[in-house]
Amino acid sequence: DYDTVTLLSLSMRDPYGVTFLLPHHNLRLNVVAEDIVGVQHVPTQFSQADGYIVNKNSWTPITFSASENGNQYTVATSKVKTKINLSTSQVSFTDIADNQLVSEVGSSWIPKIVNNTAYYHFTQRYTSESNEALYGFGNVNSVMGIKGQPITLNQDNTAKRSPMFISNMGYGILFDESSRGSLGWENANSVYTYTATTTESFDYFFLFGPKPDRIISHYQSLTGPALLLPKSAFGYTHSRNRYASQVEYESVAAGFRNRHIPLDYLVIDYFWWIKKGSHIWNPSYWPNPTQMLTNLHQQNIKSFISVWPDYETGSTNYDAMAAADNFVGSSTTFDPSKPSARKMFWDQIKSGIWDYGMDSLWFDADEPEPSEWESQNGTTASLGSTLPFGLIYPLLHAQTAYDGQIFLPGNTKRVNTLSRSAVAGIQRYGVQSWSGDIPISFNQLVSEIPGVLNFHAAGLPFFSTDTGGYANVTDGIVTGLDPTNPTQQELFLRWLQFSVFNSIFRVHGRDDGREPWRFPQPYENYITNYIKLRYRLLPYVYTLAARVAREGYTIVRPLVFDFRMDSQVWNIANQFMFGPALLVNPVTAQNAQSRQVYLPIGIWYDFWTGNKIISTGQNITAPAPVEIIPLYVQAGSIIPLGPVVEHANQTPDPLEIRVYIGANGNFTLYEDDGNTYAYQT
Numbered sequence: 001d002y003d004t005v006t007l008l009s010l011s012m013r014d015p016y017g018v019t020f021l022l023p024h025h026n027l028r029l030n031v032v033a034e035d036i037v038g039v040q041h042v043p044t045q046f047s048q049a050d051g052y053i054v055n056k057n058s059w060t061p062i063t064f065s066a067s068e069n070g071n072q073y074t075v076a077t078s079k080v081k082t083k084i085n086l087s088t089s090q091v092s093f094t095d096i097a098d099n100q101l102v103s104e105v106g107s108s109w110i111p112k113i114v115n116n117t118a119y120y121h122f123t124q125r126y127t128s129e130s131n132e133a134l135y136g137f138g139n140v141n142s143v144m145g146i147k148g149q150p151i152t153l154n155q156d157n158t159a160k161r162s163p164m165f166i167s168n169m170g171y172g173i174l175f176d177e178s179s180r181g182s183l184g185w186e187n188a189n190s191v192y193t194y195t196a197t198t199t200e201s202f203d204y205f206f207l208f209g210p211k212p213d214r215i216i217s218h219y220q221s222l223t224g225p226a227l228l229l230p231k232s233a234f235g236y237t238h239s240r241n242r243y244a245s246q247v248e249y250e251s252v253a254a255g256f257r258n259r260h261i262p263l264d265y266l267v268i269d270y271f272w273w274i275k276k277g278s279h280i281w282n283p284s285y286w287p288n289p290t291q292m293l294t295n296l297h298q299q300n301i302k303s304f305i306s307v308w309p310d311y312e313t314g315s316t317n318y319d320a321m322a323a324a325d326n327f328v329g330s331s332t333t334f335d336p337s338k339p340s341a342r343k344m345f346w347d348q349i350k351s352g353i354w355d356y357g358m359d360s361l362w363f364d365a366d367e368p369e370p371s372e373w374e375s376q377n378g379t380t381a382s383l384g385s386t387l388p389f390g391l392i393y394p395l396l397h398a399q400t401a402y403d404g405q406i407f408l409p410g411n412t413k414r415v416n417t418l419s420r421s422a423v424a425g426i427q428r429y430g431v432q433s434w435s436g437d438i439p440i441s442f443n444q445l446v447s448e449i450p451g452v453l454n455f456h457a458a459g460l461p462f463f464s465t466d467t468g469g470y471a472n473v474t475d476g477i478v479t480g481l482d483p484t485n486p487t488q489q490e491l492f493l494r495w496l497q498f499s500v501f502n503s504i505f506r507v508h509g510r511d512d513g514r515e516p517w518r519f520p521q522p523y524e525n526y527i528t529n530y531i532k533l534r535y536r537l538l539p540y541v542y543t544l545a546a547r548v549a550r551e552g553y554t555i556v557r558p559l560v561f562d563f564r565m566d567s568q569v570w571n572i573a574n575q576f577m578f579g580p581a582l583l584v585n586p587v588t589a590q591n592a593q594s595r596q597v598y599l600p601i602g603i604w605y606d607f608w609t610g611n612k613i614i615s616t617g618q619n620i621t622a623p624a625p626v627e628i629i630p631l632y633v634q635a636g637s638i639i640p641l642g643p644v645v646e647h648a649n650q651t652p653d654p655l656e657i658r659v660y661i662g663a664n665g666n667f668t669l670y671e672d673d674g675n676t677y678a679y680q681t
Helices: 212-223 246-258 289-298 316-323 339-352 393-406 442-457 486-499 523-536 538-551
Strands: 009-014 017-021 026-033 036-042 065-069 072-076 080-085 091-095 100-114 117-127 134-138 151-153 159-167 171-175 181-186 191-199 202-208 236-238 265-268 302-307 360-363 417-419 431-434 472-474 477-479 505-507 576-578 582-584 594-599 602-606 612-615 618-623 631-634 638-641 656-659
Touching: 017 072, 026 080, 026 212, 036 212, 080 202, 091 202, 100 171, 100 191, 100 202, 117 202, 134 151, 134 442, 151 159, 159 212, 159 442, 171 191, 171 212, 191 202, 202 212, 236 523, 246 265, 246 289, 289 302, 316 339, 339 393, 360 393, 393 417, 442 486, 442 576, 486 505, 486 523, 523 538, 538 638, 612 618
Parallel strands: 236 265, 236 505, 265 302, 302 360, 360 417, 417 431
Antiparallel strands: 009 017, 017 026, 026 036, 036 202, 065 072, 072 080, 080 091, 091 100, 100 117, 117 191, 134 159, 151 181, 159 171, 171 202, 181 191, 472 477, 576 582, 582 631, 594 618, 602 612, 602 631, 638 656
């Protein structure tokens, strides 16, 4: 620890920031914007950031002042002040009125040698006010308003961790650290710590809002703007583990269309291949994929297909990857840190999958599951040891699909990759993610809501869950959801009601089918009606998605995003805003007929009845029979509703424009062709 060091000299102020020379390490402040400051703690010499998470390493100089007053050096912009204690080397941040936001309170370096290269196990400590709550770090599903909760940052089937958070105090921090890490707490939760397990320097960006939307916009400005997914991505995606044949797959597609149930994507899960990685369709079950995909396209249904990062031996593709030394360590998992391996991986996908007419790729198990990449011991890759890069396999993997499609001559289809893992920066590659192979239970539904909200609070825009849960394991026996089981019928409907108001609306699970017609009445009608509601909301949803790409907006919003000054919302884990208008209140208790709903101060309208409620910031008992999810609309909202359509690219006309009086409001409707990159010009 070096909590009390003396500054030896101030090296230099330049147009981009200030460099300090310290006895035990060096410090660099980069003034990125009026409300973004980069901090780099370096043990020896400065080096340029690796560019994996933060892919922006140059910025336009802005005006800032730098002054020294006794023991304190201050760098100030028009929005924020950064102060360096010249005795302790600690950095603190205030707003322009000198209101304290957060301060470093000591750090520790533990040297380590990895493959003959010097690294450090680095821990930085920060102050935390008693009423502070943190949001983000990925799909943390155990708490809303993180305080005193340790979090391990790694990639796991059901844990997508990302080194970014926002605070209800009006700031956020993006840790530009690609190794495994952890959030910890000390001194009765008055200090939080961030640890990077294997790093050459400790880099982070302080992001001042104070509004959360501003913070998330800063995050995207550093890590890359989100790619706008095709409009169809915001319709309904139906999936199962698994459709075993072309006949079954096409029959399900026909089942949706014949019943006039809206659908945009139907998913092909694993074992469509002869050998994993061969990309040779098993002709006994999938005899004509080109004709199959053509048939679906004629019905305006698109396809996802599961592709894993590892290979079985005994295929031409495996032999080519092995001969080129394109695997991670001694595994058969491909190495996306190697550009030539990424190109070969894509080329194999293109010839075996994409050229048949495939629409989107599903990158499953890309933590990666069959590898030591993200483990505590790591393995070797093109970059060297994977320990400094333990978090970012999915980021490098996603770049494979993005580069392959973006640079494919004649391709106009937007990238829409489903990735089981996610980390900061992945939004720039056109990726959606989901929460992994979760249990089937009401308790899991309770957990999924804060998981979804924390995922979005980390700046990651597109996410879903396996609606209804993936599977249960009892005494080693794996079972899927049973649509004939009354408890699971109710669970699926309640979960589907929640999923309608996720950024991505998707159903997936093990074994038994979850197509609406598998459920008895009245559940079949209830399920179908909620799918249709999602499509009526598409003009609203797609406008919000465009705001994600254009301004860094967040669709699925913890209540702190819109009511930050109301302390009552800081820890609410089962309510959220869906865009600026809709307060969503999922029902997670079995056999419930009502639930408690907190309404922030203002005028609200029941979405279903139009009844008006004037709230002083109070809890109400909301009716919630099994077919109803309580929804409330904020006064001043304008919601465009389209007609019931069967796929996202049908005409959105005629529009119904709902205006909820009682406050000023506006809404700018966004429309484009829904499929190509023409929106970027």
